[in-house]
Every structure is written in structure tokens, then in C-alpha cells.
Amino acid sequence: MTQINPASPVLVTGGTGYLAGVIIAQLLGKGHVVHVTVRDPDQREKLKHLEAVAAASPGSIRYFRADLLNPDAFAPAMAGCELVIHTASPFIAHVEDPQRDLIDPAVEGTRNVLAAVNATETVRRVVLTSSCAAIYGDNSDIAGMPERRLTETVWNTSSTLGHQAYSLSKTRAEKAAWDIVHAQSRWDLVTINPSLILGPGINPQASGESYSILTQMGDGTMAAGIPDFRIGAVDVREVAAAHIAAGYTPEALGRHILSAHDTGFVEISALLREHFGDRYRFGKSILPKFLVWLIGPMINPALTRKMVSRNVGIPFTADNSKSREALSISYRPLAETVTEHFQQLIEAGRIKPRA
Ligand code: NAP
Secondary structure, eight states, rough: OOOOOTTEEEEOOOOOOHHHHHHHHHHHHTTTTEEEEOOTTTTTEEEEEHHHHHHHHHSSHHHHEEOOOOSSHHHHHHHEEEEEEOOOOOOOOOSSOOOIIIIIIIIIIHHHHHHHHHTTTTTTTEEEEEGGGTOOSGGGGTTTTTTGEEOOOOOOEEEEETHHHHHHHHHHHHHHHHHHTTSSSSSEEEEEEEEEEOOOSSTTTTSSSHHHHHHHHBBBBTTOEOOOOOEEEHHHHHHHHHHHHHOTTTTTOOOEEEEOOOEHHHHHHHHHHHHGGGGGGGGEEEEEEHHHHHHHHHHTSSSSSHHHHHHHHOOEEOHHHHHHHHHOOOOHHHEEEEHHHHHHHHHHTTTTOOO
């Protein structure tokens, strides 16, 4: 049981990120003092959405410069904090060097943040943004589970540096965090393991993977056919609320799957078409698996033939009962998440209607 004093400042790492922006906005809305690390606080353009939210909220914000690979960067930002929410980690589909671009910042970054936690006497709890990718890489990870069901007991054992390196980065980072917390007793760790996060963020021009997937649904990329990727999806507002509940619920413990809907690209595209009609270039039919296998790697280097063979068209389910019971999360309908997110892209001029 860890009671966090809500009047003490809370640190959120990776403040320029899609998810972090919504977490920070919710914390500011509740009146918290939020310390935020960013790689470069002098890039005011990247902070202007946070600035606007802070100006309209009862809480307050302070920025600190911190790169994940700098072991000395996080202690100044943590001073006086009882709660640390560590979201920063590269979420990039295209990388040149997976060790340098994904594994090192995710794993060394987590070690650096937690070394600073060990050195900061005030910290009592860390909430780590992990991922369903740390639970599940290929479908084979859940082949033995009833209904191919993801639960908090499962770990990704199928990802390697050459195959789904992002998933490996999240698995290794979360494992490193559990090793570090178990070596001491002053602070505890709660992880949030979201599936694909969608829904409007605070920055309509955000460039992360969640934004690019939804953009590709409507810009014609999938007009010739939609790959039958089975995914879990969850709204960014629920994921943010779960981080905050994990921080301030004394009995919160262990991993939490945040996944609202067992769905797929085909269903999401159909929801968007139903709401926005044929004004946008949504796909209608499923792209046969052999074509995804054939052309996937040319469209997106993350769509390797091994990844496509092992995952496309194979359904799974995610057990979100712990998030509902332990963190009191209630999930909104998928249609609301994807249509509000898509509307944000339209208003930002990022998706053009048919000529
Ligand atoms: P995002 O918008 O790309 O945010 C990533 C954040 O990490 C950015 O603030 C980025 O800073 C920071 N970062 C990356 N490398 C860094 C480094 N070397 N030093 C300091 N900061 C660094 O991605 P997101 O979707 O919000 O993801 C946030 C977290 O949620 C990540 O841990 C991700 O693995 C996890 N997650 C995301 C999803 C999803 O569907 N989006 C699902 C499950 C889990 P810069 O702006 O300076 O690059």
C-alpha cells in the first residue's frame, strides 16, 4: 500500500509525446504540480500545446531537459516528487539500427530513470508505460492460452533484434524495471500495458505511430485493400486515466492490460466509412494475406514476411478485467475513439477529402 501525497509534484517523462500530453493535461486539470522532462525544452514549438493546456488549467508545469541516454539527467526533475510516471521511449516503426534506435533508449533509459529514483529519497511509486508488446509479440506467445487470450501473466518470448525490435525494446525495458524494483523496498512499481492507442491527443500535428496508422486509414494508403491485422485498441484518454489511477491508488500492484476492444484494421476502417462516408479514401475490402506478405515489406519495413505470416488474420483477445476492477477504468466505444481522432486529423488539414 503506497499513499502518494497529491500535493507533492509528479514527474512525467517524455512530455512531447502523444500519450504523455494527455496524461499531463489530465494531471494539470486536477490541479497537480507537474514536472515534465523533454529532450530539448528550447524547442518551444514542440511545447506550445502543453503551454496552452497549462495556461487553462488549475495545475502548473515545470520543464526539465533530459535525454534517456544521459544517466545524470533525471535526478533534478525528480527532486521532491513522490510519484514518477515514465512514458518516454521510442515508438518508431522505421529504424536504421534497432539496437541503437530502440533497445538502448528504451532499456538504458529505463535504467537511468530508475537509478535516479533509487537516489531520490522522496519517490515512493513509479508508473511505467510498458505495452501489450511486452506481453505478446507473435501470436505464438498466446497459442497455449484459452481463446488466445492475453493476460498479465504472459510475457513476449518471440521478439528478437531482427524481428519486431520495438516489441523486444518494451519487453526488455519492463523486465529491467521489475529487476530494479525487486532489489529495494522504498518504492514500488506499477506498469500500464496498452494495446494500440488511438483517440485525439493535445497536439493535432503529432507524428507518432498512432497518428500515422489512422492517417493511412483515410489517405488512400489502404484504398486497394486493408491488411487483416488483428489488434487491441484503446482510447488515449483511458490510458492516461489509468496511469493516474495507478499512481494514486494505494493498493495498485503489478501489470495492467489497457485494451478496450479486440478489433482489426478492417473494422476500424468500416467504422470510419460509416461515419465519414465516401468523402475520404477508406479501404473497403481485405487485402489477401499473400499480397500483404508480398508487398508489405515494400510499404513498411516493419511488415516483414515473417511478421505477416505469423500474425495477419490470426485473432486474439485481451483480458482487460484487471484495469476495470483495480483502476476503475471504463472504456468508451471504439467508434467514438476513432471518429474523434479522425476528425482531429481532418481539422488539422492532415487528411484531404476526395477531389
Ligand atoms: P510518441 O508520441 O512517439 O512519444 C515518445 C516520447 O518518447 C517522446 O516524448 C519522445 O521525445 C520520447 N523519447 C524518445 N526517445 C527519447 C530519448 N532518447 N530521450 C528522451 N526522450 C525520448 O509515442 P507515444 O505513442 O506517446 O508512446 C508513449 C509511450 O507509450 C511509449 O513508452 C510507448 O512505447 C508506449 N505505448 C504506445 C502505444 C501506442 O499505440 N501509441 C501503445 C502501447 C505503448 P521527442 O519528442 O524528443 O522525440
